[in-house]
Amino acid sequence: MAFLSDTEVNRIKSEITQDTSSLGKIYKSKKSQFENIAVNHSDVVKYNSDGWEEYTKPLKTKTPLRRLKGFFTKFEDDIWCQFYELGFRKISSKPILLPYSKNEGELEEINIVAIHDETIFIITCKANEVFSKAESFAEEFSTLKQKLDGFKKLFRQIYGDKYKVKYIFATHNIRFDLDSPDLEVLKSSKSFLYDNNAYSYINNIIKSYKSSSLYQFFGLIFKNELINLDKIEIPAVQGMMGNKKYYMFSIEPHLLLKMGFILHRTKANVSEFPTYQRLLVPKRLKGITKFIDDGGYFPNSIIVNFNSSKHSIHFDASSKLTSSNSCFGTLKIPNSYGIAYIIDGQHRVYGYAGSKYLKNNTIPVVAFDGLDTIEQLEIFMDINENQKAVSPSLRLDLEEDLFWDSDRADSRIKALRSSITKELSNSNSSPLYNKISVGEDTSILTFKPFTIALSNSGLLPVAKGNKYSDDSIKYSLYDESNKDHNQEMTNAKSNIGILLKLSYDFVEQNYSDIFKREKYFIVSNRGTYAFICLIGSLNRFLIDENTLTKKSTPEERFEQIRKYLKALLDYVSDIPKEEEEKQLSLLGAGADIKWLRNFQSIVNKKYNEFNPADLIDWNERQNDELQDKGRKFGVEIEKFMKKSTLSRLKEIYGDKWELEIGSIKRDCVDRALQEDEKNHKEGLDKESSDWKDMFNINDYKTIIEKHWTKKPEKNNGNFKTFEDEFSINIGNGFNSKTDKIKWISIFNSHRNLWAHEGTKEKRLNKNEVEFLEMIHGHFYN
Known part of the structure; x- marks a missing residue:
């Protein structure tokens, strides 16, 4: 029946x-x-009360209406x-x-x-x-x-x-x-x-894969399920490479498309992590299809890995040559969705999806069997490393999988940064759930600001090779003494993740208007850096105050930090419009640092005991009076160096002094010509530049070093050598020539801070001005 x-x-x-x-x-x-209807003209008012609105001219007998x-x-x-x-x-x-x-x-x-x-x-x-x-x-x-x-x-x-x-x-x-x-x-x-992740992923592959998106969709939905019971039998060669068994064969594209699957770096494939692939580039895919249809071909092999816990491949060997470890035979492949993970060649495979040669071409394949995803990832990275095919954001995402078990401490810290960022984005308990672009999933925040913020916040230690910076160890939430690296990585990820979740949750629950506003002070890329680094700055302050210790729990840490975050957020809630516009208009390199200093300053106004060294340094560099003082010392020191250096050369060598510095003179002449050319192009009517005005600090240093103890042939005993004039003890030893003129290199580095009047990007702090004052006193007192 x-x-x-x-x-x-x-x-x-x-x-x-x-x-x-x-x-x-x-x-x-x-x-x-919108949903649309057309109603009698007389019924329009009634429908208006239910949210319907007119959106076009009325028809003869009906009025078109719509509502969201x-x-x-x-x-x-x-x-x-x-x-x-x-x-x-x-x-x-x-x-x-x-x-x-x-x-x-x-x-x-x-x-x-x-x-x-x-x-x-x-x-x-x-x-x-x-x-x-x-x-x-x-x-x-x-x-x-x-x-x-x-x-x-x-x-x-x-x-x-x-x-x-x-x-x-x-x-x-x-x-x-x-x-x-x-x-x-x-x-x-x-x-x-x-769910949300699957929906977003399918949307993305539709945009990228167009008509061929169905294959990846079936691979996602039916992964490891049989299409039918008939096995695909293909002539193949079996071999060994790097202790891994592999097979070489040719297969029709339509068969590989059905059994193939690409491990895109997306939350929809989270059960498969570590994943590694980028989404296809639509324009490139279209071009490949046209290339194939015009008779083009790709001689290099597609690289795949058969990876199914349910349906395994089987190889029947038919012959083996005595002179080779390879053998011929028949490879029997289950006719199943999503069992062949495409490691390399996804564009070539999917280029065939819209091609007229989909069923009557064959493409070469190198297939591994049973590689775990880390091994697949390593092959993928080896293939793409020198081709710049892996985007910077994907590289940051992959760092967790690449470096978690590394023998190097600095690599493990990279993995931790990556893992913590993904935890903030992927965890249902996180206020930033789905707000961070991870892998191929795009969102309102990008991955990089989180890794930079975690690097600079002090919440993680700074490492080079296997050596940790002593200062960073004191404040980080990572116990470098724990030799069980996996356990400590897990502990640090949990502790930092919880602290950041609590902090962002505090904003979301108590300052929802600030939290919900995109590209504002908290949920923005600049805000990410400033907010996380502020948390790190407060953590350092509270440890120095003995309020917290390295062993404090994330909950205890947040409870102590909370009042300082409240000071920041209370201020932002009522920020003057002019200041708001000024801060939000900051763009480009350095904007994130300016936001952090602004955040620290806001907290400092409420709690003046919080005055970190980097904020003190920043404020000093914004002090125009201090800059003017340092600039004055610097200009006068440089004038003295020029006058004293050239006069000594003339005393020692007379009319031949220029020949003694021939290479330097040629450089200075060239600089003078460039300056004249620049003035001409800018329409400035200036006299030709004098090459003697084109010396730089390194030129003076070279002259001083080369002629260190030279004296004129006729010396009345009052002549001061370069050693006599330019030796200055700056407290770092005073034995060698290098020790005695070390100040010149420091002075030259400071010159970059005071030479560009009007910019606040490169400026002097109090210690640097005091250094200039000390050098100035040596020459003028």
Whole structure:
């Protein structure tokens, strides 16, 4: 007896639209953020009260109205549109009632049914308006297996046995605990949880892969599931490379596309971590397809790894040459989705997806069997390292997997920075959940500011090779004395992660207007650096005050930091408009440091005991009076050096003095000519530059060193040598010539701070001005 009556069969088939023209119109409607209706002119006011609005001229008998779709309707429509964009052309246009048994009344409303050549997807949609923890679906899922069995019988009766039937539970803004019983039910029923991450990922591959996105979609949804029981049998050569067994063969692109899968660096593949691949470049993909269709080919091999816990490959050797360790044979590959991870060559493989040669070309493949993902990652990095194919952001993301178990301390710290950043982005308990771009997932914050902030905050130690900086050890939340590196890495990740989550949560819960405002003082790339470094600065201060210790818990640490963060956030809540605009307009290199100093200054105004050395230094460099004083000393020192150096040369060598510094003179003449050329091009009517005005500090240093003890032939005893005039004891030893003129190198470095009048990027602090004053006193007192 049939599962369904003919009437029911016809009803269900009629509700699954397959007319391409109708589907196109439905897609256009569902893609819009508005729902549209046309009502009698007399009913417009009534509809206005329900949120409908006129958006175009009235028609003859009707008035077109529209209103924004509700969040659930919009989500349901977005899922529908995604399947249409994937290439599905048999889709239910509205929710459909499906019977799951022969008993009358045992029906389930399904939001979307989508059918492709060999697959049927049954999709239930659930959504929350704001991101929140899932309600229990225990009652709904208690009969899920029974219902799915019924749905499969239903569709096999209508469409035949060739179709794979898959249930998708599509959610938006719903968070499940990792040990959720509902997730266990979905897993046991071989259903797929299509959450925020999966939705975003599919959106991205649709944009990147266009018409070929369906292959990666199937690989994600049906990973390791058999397409059919027929194995793919291919002639192959088996060999060994680096103690790893591999196979070389040629295969039709359409077969590799079905069994292939790319481990994109995205939260949708989090169960597969470590992952490593970038999304395809759409323009490049289109160009490759055209290249293939025009007769082009790629002689180099695609590199894959067969990695399935359920369906393994098998090699039957047929012959082996005595002169080689390789052997010929037949490779038997399960006809399964997502078992061949494409390590290198994804553009070439997917370039065939839209090609006319999809089924009648073959492409060369080198296939490993059973590599773990770290080994795949290492191969990927080795291949791409010298090609600059790995983006900087992806490199930062990969550092956790590359360096976590490194023998070098500095590499392990890199891994920690990467891991902490991903924890802030990926953890459901984090206020920054999904707000940081990780791998191929893009968001409002980028990865790099977090790694830079963690490097400079002092929350992690500074290491070079296997040696830690002594000063950084005192304040970091990493115990370098723990020789169990994995345990200490895990501890530090947890401690720093909790501290930062508590700090950001404090902002979100108590200053929501500040937290929700993107590109503002906290949730922005500049704000990231300033906020995390401020937390590190407060941690150093409180340890120095003996309020905290290196062993304090994250909760204890936050409780002590809280009042200082409150001072910052109270000020930002009521910041003067002019100051707000000034800070937000800071761009480019150095803006993040300026924001940090501003944050520290705000806290210092409320709690003046918090006055870190870097803030003191910063304030000194902003002091115009101090800059003027240092600049005055510097100018006069340089004038003295020029006058004294040239006069001594003339006394020693007379008219031949210029010949003694021939190479320096040539450089100075060249500089003078360049200066004249620059003035000419800028339309400045100036006299030709004198080469004697073109000496720099290093020129004086060279002259002083070379002629250190030289005296004129006729010396009345009053002549001061360069050694006599320019030896200055700066407290770093005073034995060698190098010791005695060390001050010149320091003076030259300071010159870069005072020479550019008007800039606040390079300025002098109090110690540097005192140094200039001491050198000035040596020459003028």
